[in-house]
Amino acid sequence: DAGVIQSPRHEVTEMGQEVTLRCKPISGHDYLFWYRQTMMRGLELLIYFNNNVPIDDSGMPEDRFSAKMPNASFSTLKIQPSEPRDSAVYFCASSWGTESGANVLTFGAGSRLTVL
Amino acid sequence: QKEVEQDPGPLSVPEGAIVSLNCTYSNSAFQYFMWYRQYSRKGPELLMYTYSSGNKEDGRFTAQVDKSSKYISLFIRDSQPSDSATYLCAMKRNQGGKLIFGQGTELSVKP
Numbered sequence: 001d002a003g004v005i006q007s008p009r010h011e012v013t014e015m016g017q018e019v020t021l022r023c024k025p026i027s028g029h030d031y032l033f034w035y036r037q038t039m040m041r042g043l044e045l046l047i048y049f050n051n052n053v054p055i056d057d058s059g060m061p062e063d064r065f066s067a068k069m070p071n072a073s074f075s076t077l078k079i080q081p082s083e084p085r086d087s088a089v090y091f092c093a094s095s096w097g098t099e100s101g102a103n104v105l106t107f108g109a110g111s112r113l114t115v116l
Numbered sequence: 117q118k119e120v121e122q123d124p125g126p127l128s129v130p131e132g133a134i135v136s137l138n139c140t141y142s143n144s145a146f147q148y149f150m151w152y153r154q155y156s157r158k159g160p161e162l163l164m165y166t167y168s169s170g171n172k173e174d175g176r177f178t179a180q181v182d183k184s185s186k187y188i189s190l191f192i193r194d195s196q197p198s199d200s201a202t203y204l205c206a207m208k209r210n211q212g213g214k215l216i217f218g219q220g221t222e223l224s225v226k227p
Contacts (some may be wrong), residue, residue, distance in 0.1 A: 056214055057210070102150075106162075
């Protein structure tokens with residue numbers, strides 16, 4: 001398996017522009033997670049899905065952020081409009097498990113976003 | 117107060133040293149405890165995980181969980197320059213898929 005695939009790896013955009021980050025989870029994994037990593041705040045969970053259904057989006061910072069999972073092999077995280085404080089590395093991770101299990105996550109390589 | 121606290125370091129040790137990395141937590145409901153390693157400009161990768169209290173050993177790595185003190189540790193014996201990375205602790209309740217991470221400790225092992 002190629003692992004969790006994220007694109008783009010790097011994105012530089014201007015404030016106010018729409019940003020779309022993409023993720024292909026590992027085949028057979030039924031959980032998908034979006035995390036954001038910054039020096040100041042570390043790795044923060046934004047949202048996670050189980051069987052394509054959003055389960056917990058309490059970490060999504062504000063309405064400018066939205067995430068979708070139209071099928072088991074694809075998810076997007078969209079920021080509209082983007083702001084400089086959104087600059088971070090965004091990680092997608094997937095796992096197989098249950099709500100009461102260990103949920104061992106496999107992470108993608110990340111999408112490094114810079115908003116000017 | 118954050119649910120999981122971890123000293124960000126940086127921590128610098130000579131090759132061959134024993135390294136101790138630690139996290140404290142406030143939520144007594146956490147049952148699964150994990151350590152992830154993250155190399156520069158890469159995603160985190162799972163190193164070890166334990167369920168509830170106790171020790172777990174894997175080669176040069178030992179994970180310890182003390183639930184009474186809400187304290188977990190990762191020990192690295194005979195540290196190598198290739199161990200230089202950021203180490204993140206992570207925890208999860210029995211119910212719910214949410215995995216909460218510590219800030220990460222940056223480790224540098226000097227040859």
